[in-house]
Amino acid sequence: MGNIPSFRQALAPVLLFSAQAALAQLAPPATDIRVERVAEGIYVLYGNGGNIGLSIGADATFLIDDQFAPMTPRIQAAIAELGAPPVRFVLNTHWHSDHTGGNEKLGEAGAVIVAHDNVRARMSVPQMLEFFQQAVPASPPGALPVITFSDQASFHLNGDEIRALHVPHAHTDGDVLVHFRKANVLHAGDTFFNGNYPFIDVDSGGSVAGLIACVEQMLALVDEQTRIIPGHGPLAGRAELEAYRDMLVETTGRIRALLAEGLDVEAVVAAAPTAAYDERWSGAFINGERYVRMVARAVGMGK
Ligand SMILES: [Zn+2]
DSSP states (O other): OOSHHHHHHHHSOSSOOSGGGGGOOSSOOOOOOEEEEEETTEEEEESSSSOEEEEOSSSOEEEEOOOSGGGHHHHHHHHHHTTOOOEEEEEOSSSOHHHHTTHHHHHHTTOEEEEEHHHHHHHTSOEEEGGGTEEEOOOOGGGSOSEEESSEEEEEETTEEEEEEEOTTSSSSSOEEEEETTTTEEEOGGGOBTTSOOOOOGGGTOOHHHHHHHHHHHHHHOOTTOEEEOSBSSOBOHHHHHHHHHHHHHHHHHHHHHHHTTOOHHHHHHTOTTTTTHHHHOOSSSOHHHHHHHHHHHHHTTO
């Protein structure tokens, strides 16, 4: 991480897959939005940042996450194109700016921002992501969630119960899973990267064991019909989530074992403990080597 190119790469992404991400900053330029129908009245919006979940219907327009700030007009336009009124509630799955960047403008436009207690706490003060050598300034007051909760909260909207469940110390310390109980849809936030090694933000309270426990909790919640919106990557089902769980358990187990044998991080990297998984899970955002370094650092920190 010492030289300039790797530092720049590291700055890139709170969390994008594309190579363009390497040049991105906290507010990268807007991209087109692609809308995919998930279930009756429920959509996923792919753009620049974490995947957005959208519920429209008789009661209110409800949004899960809102990508980077420059995306807001395009998100609003995509919602209008579906014939829905402006956003009334935004639920943030966690504090990262590729999931909360739209809070300020959507709040100004009348949306109520809701999140776990720790999301507001972290957004209120500067954050440092050591793994990316990235300092994140405090969010403006208008971007902060105005309703927060500690354990869970339910939204009774559009003919469904949309339940937000806090999962401790997973990707961060403020993650929620969002479960549409009737529609059988789950938004996983960044506890699920579909098709790429995950980022585990230990500097924000995430942990390896917590992430695996969270994935097990999700597997207990879903069945073969459940449609799962990952924080990043394409829409998934139970099979993709099981493959992700298996990859996490196997790779982190190998890394732990090598560290327990007394190998240092360089030797662990040289042992290529993710070799069997890199073809499916290594990506532009986090490749096999970065993933091994990240997990080894987390384990070394007791996380
Ligand atoms: Zn994240």
